[in-house]
Amino acid sequence: MHRRLIALLPLALLSTLALARRETKLWSLQPVALPAVPAVKTVGWVRNPIDAFVLAKLEAKGLRPAPExxxxxxxxxxxxxxxxxxxxxQEIDAFLADTSPTAYEKLVDRLLASPHYGERWARHWLDVARFGESHGYEYDHVRENAWRYRDYVVGALNRDKPYDQFVREQLAGDVLPGAGPEGVIATGFLVAGPMDEAGKSAPGTLVRLRAREEELEDMIGVVGQTFLGLTTNCARCHDHKFDPISAKDYYRLKAALIGAHPGNRPVxxxxxxxxxxxxxxxxxxxQAEALDTLRRLEEPVRTRLLQEKSAHPAPGGPAPLLRWSFESLDGGTLRGGAQLRNGRLRLAGAGASFESAPLPVAVQEKTLETWVRLTDLNQRGGSALTLETDGGGAFDAIVLGERQRGKWFAGSEFYHRTRDLEAPQETPGELVQVAIVYHADNRIQVYRNGKPYGAAYTPDGEGASLRTYPAGKSHAxxxxxHTGxxxxxxxxxxxxxxxxxxLTATEVAESFASAPFYVTPEALERGLSPDERTRRAALQAELERLQAQRVSVETPVQTYGVNSQRPGPTYILPRGDVQSQGELVTPGALSALTECSADFGLTTETPDGPRRLALATWVTNPKNPLTARVMVNRVWQGHFGRGIVGTPSDFGNNGEAPTHPELLDWFATAFSGPGEWSLKRLHRAILLSSTYxxxxxxxxxxxxxxPDNRLLWRMAxxxxxxxAIRDSMLAVSGKLNPAVGGPSFRPFTVSTFTSDFYTLLDRDTPEFNRRTLYRMIVQSARSPLLENFDCPDPSTKTARRTVTTTPLQALALMNDSFVLRQSRAFAERVAKEAGSEPSRQVAHAYTLAFGRPPTLAERTRALTHLSAHPLDSLCxxxxxxxxxxxxK
Incomplete structure (x- = not known):
């Protein structure tokens, strides 16, 4: 009879009953209560309550802790x-020499005060936050300003910002009362995950809706897993199969976050x-007034010098196939507001261009040359002269700033014949000659004012060969x-x-010198009187000052974070299908957490800011039993390799049960008490314990x-x-650049044609020798060395890293160029600091690498090795x- 009644119950009611049943059983949703510290037999081992909780479990199993x-x-x-x-x-020697009872305590305090503490623990946090510096998916464009969120995390940890405030800022820092730049930057947490640019910009509405739905699921998932330790995103399509999270809860969370959109924004x-x-x-x-004054000062001298140059012309330069002086159209076509004025082609505004008549003859080996004056450097990708086939399918061009701000390079379709150049930025307002020579052997050289601009290079790979531009089917x-x-x-x-x-280098220089309309700055300077030179120098200095101020003012500090938009209505989507529409919901949270209301008291018309602020307040409510438990567990995992709960982002029924539930609650209570939320005090308590x-x-x-040491009878x-492996190699080799913060270094070059394509670089420069935290993390340019040692995919929420042992790790340590370079630098450091005597070199190398001197057997083996091999092989x-x- 009982079973028949259950079979007749509506499915929705059964689901409600199942949720309620799971809710009552799930330990993590019960209120946090302060447990009594257990009594133990070996009282002398207990330094703080942590030890009592751990020792009680060991004694119950008949185990004893390992020696200190x-x-x-x-x-x-x-x-x-x-x-x-x-x-x-030096640090080791100082610690060994300190025989005071507080030596270890002072060591812990010194390390907690180090700026490197924030760098170390920021890496743990960024794993969970799925921090990356590119969008991922097929375009994978770089996020130029995402690094500011990384620096925010480092700074917050170093200053021991209260954890509840840290959480609130990452969810709603831009709308908190008194929000400043730091709060805006903190919202990078919500949007740090991958972004489907192609999907979000697709012409089809359905594709765009689906891409946005995936983006919101990522946000909901990272909020739930990071702060609450629950897989809330599993309820997108239906009620959670294992935890008391309904689909309605999921969509209420979606309503709280739906106004958050990713992108750059001013801070x-x-x-x-x-x-x-x-x-x-x-x-x-x-600027305009100063420039006008400067031109009036220079114009009489320039006019006189040009007249003299016309009367006594320099030896003629090489004869071109075609020359455009822009006195008339000469069969060409102006488009997009381009103008011919006073013998110049003026370009301004989107699409402004001039297309020449078709080429009269075919061109292969060639030189492109132009005299150009830029209005500013806040532009990218325009061309001073392009030679292209009709339609722009193939082209070679003198391009400005597309890949490096203010720099010229040889543009080409798909960058087949393009290389970035080590050359200075251009100067706005100055008339300059830019020429690119394409040799028959495929060598390319760029020139500026008659001199090489960067090094010559020979492109290789697909599409790199010298292009032929057929007569009648190509134009300038x-x-x-390029066209389009x-x-x-x-x-x-x-x-x-x-x-x-x-052209030869000499011919390019001759062409520059013989231009009838050009006066060199040096000749102009000589033609001025001493008083005019003084006034000219003052005006130039004023223009430079104004330009610097303008760049500073026109380029406000940007960060990659939440861009708030007005939320639309949020409906439950049966099976997560954007084409289906169920009940309309208002912003809220998880109904299973009965101690703090899941109803935010907001309407469907509430703007984005109050929604996220209400969510942040709910997450950090002292009555929320999850927030403190989850963070305490993460810190514990960072010190012991495994959390009290072995699944740090899943405190649900599918996660592991805590090994020491009373210890977890004791710690969570202390951590979240009034005036607390201090991560550094949490670290200190763990590190000073006998357990650690x-x-x-x-x-x-x-x-x-x-066997898994879950009861902590030793330190595994x-x-x-x-x-840490890469950073340690830099540290012992003496190459580590300890600079903290700032834009990430880029161990790759980028080629852009709709998508970004990355080619890895490995350089021995101070910038590349910064800590790995400051390496730009992009989806398509992951380091083989780091990946072999289980560095996670930045697009995933990594609660606990896997630790594998593979042959590739051994091969990387043996052969990777970075490892070999650090080995050589390590040897150079040892030789410099220890001298030439082999036994001293061996002792110093072991001390640097392992923090201890070699044993007698190690010393003997090392000296034998050095008798036949160089020092860098030992290192x-x-x-x-x-x-x-x-x-260990």
Whole structure:
């Protein structure tokens, strides 16, 4: 009878009953209560309540803790844990020499105060936040300003910002009362995940809706997993199968976040942006007045010098195939507002261009040459002269700023014949000659004012061969990079020439010197009187000052974060289908957390800001049992390799149960108490405990009863993460650049044609020798060395890194160019600091790599090795050793 009644119940009611049943059983949703500290037999081992909770479990199993680790092991362990770097020999010696009872306590306090603490623990947080610096998907464009969120996390941790405030800022920092730049930057958390640019810009409405729905699921998932330890995103299509999270809860969370959109935004408020716009307009007017005064000062001298040049012309330069002086159209066509004025082609505005008549003869080997004056450097991708086939399918061009601001390069279709150049930025307002020579052997050289501009290069790969432009089916184009391009050059072109051969360096210089309309700055300077030179120098200095001010004002600091938009209505979507529409919902949260109301009291008309602010307030409500538990568990995992809950982002029924639930609640209560939420105090309590100070010594009984060490009867050895391995190599080699913060270094070059394409680089420069945290993380340019050591995909929420052992790791340590370079630098450092005596070199190398001197057997083997091999081979072997890769 009972079963028949259940079978007759409506499905919705059964679902409600199932949710209620799961709710009552799920331990993590119960209120946090302060448990009593248990009594233990070995009272002398207990330094703080952590030890009592751990020891009680051990004693119940008949286990005993391992002996305390020696001081060398402790300083190496805790230094890696808090900074991700090895201790220096000097730090080790100072700690060993300090025999006071508080020596270890002082060590912990010093490391917590180090700026490298924030770098180390920011990496843990960024794993969970799925932080990346490109969009992912097929376009994978770089996020130029995403690094500011990374620096926000580092700074917040170093300042020990209260964790509840840290959470609120990442959810609603831009709308908190008194929100400043830091709050705006903090919202980078919500939008740090991948973004489907193609889907969001697709012509079809359905594709765009689906892409946006995926984006919102990512946001909901990261909020639920990071702060609450629950897989809320599993309820997108139906009620959660295992946890008390209904589909309605999911869509109420969606309603709370639906106004958050990703993108760049200024970190200053709108009123400051309006003020900057007024300042920029004033600066532009001042620039125009100063430039007009300078031209009036120079014009008489320039006119006289040009007359003299005309009367006594320099030896004629090479004869071009075609020459455009822009006195008339000469069969060409003006488009997009381009103008011919006073013998110049003036280009301004979107699409402004000039297309020549078709080429009279075919052109292959060639030289493109133009005299151009730019209005400013705030432009990218326009061309001063392009040679292209009809329709722009193939082209070679003199392009400005498309890949490097203010720099010229040889543009080509799909960048087949393009290389970025080590050359200075252009100067706005100055008339300059730019020429590109395409040799028969495919070598390309760019020139500026008759001199090489960057190094010559020979392109290779698909499409790199010298192009042929057929007669009658090709033409010159000015302003646009190619037909159909959206980027226009902003400036004036005085003259342009096309040669159907490759000019020599001498001929390019002669062409520059013989231009009848050009006066060199040096000649102009000589033609002025001493008083005029003084006035001219003052005007030039004033123009430089105004330009610098204008750049500063017109380029407000940007960050990649939440761009708030007015939310539309939110409906439950049965099975997650955007083409279906169920019940209309208002912003809210998880109804299973009965201690804090899931109803925010908002309407469907409430703007974005109050919605996210209400969510942030709900997450950090002291009665929310999840927020403190989850963060305490993450910190515990960072120190022991495994959390009290082994699934740090899943406190649901599918996650692991806590090994020490009373300890977790005791810690969560202390962490979230009034005036608390201090992460540094949390670290300190763990690090000063006897539990943490245990050695990694094993014993048969512990292995038999608790092989995974879940009861913490010893400190299990742990392999360093990929970033710590790389950083440690830099540290022991003496190459580490300790600079904190700022834009990421880019270990790749980027080619852009709709999508971004990355080619990895490995350079030995201070910028490339920064900590791995400051390496730009893009989806399509992952480091093989880091990836081999389990560095996670930045697009995923990584609650706990996997630790694998593969042959590729050994091969990378043996052969990777970075490892080999650090081995050589390590050897150079040892030779410099220890001298030429082999036994001293061996001792110093071991101390740097392992934090200890070599044993007698190690010393003997190393000296034997050095008798037949160079020092860098010994250093290479030490960097490959397990002891270097593990902290115990």
């Amino acid at each position: 680790a020696d001081k060398r092991t402790l300083i190496r362990r805790v230094t890696f844990d808090l900074t991700g770097l090895p201790p220096t020999p 200053v408020p709108q009123e400051q942006l309006d003020l900057r716009a007024r300042q920029a307009a004033s600066l532009r007017n001042q 184009l000015f302003g646009l990079r 391009s959206g980027d226009t050059l902003s400036g004036e072109i005085e003259e342009a020439r096309l040669y159907n051969r490759a 100070r245990q050695s990694s010594a094993s014993n048969p009984r512990g292995i038999a009863l608790d 050895p742990r392999r360093l993460e990929a970033e 290479w072997a030490l960097l490959n050793a397990s002891e270097f890769l593990y902290a």
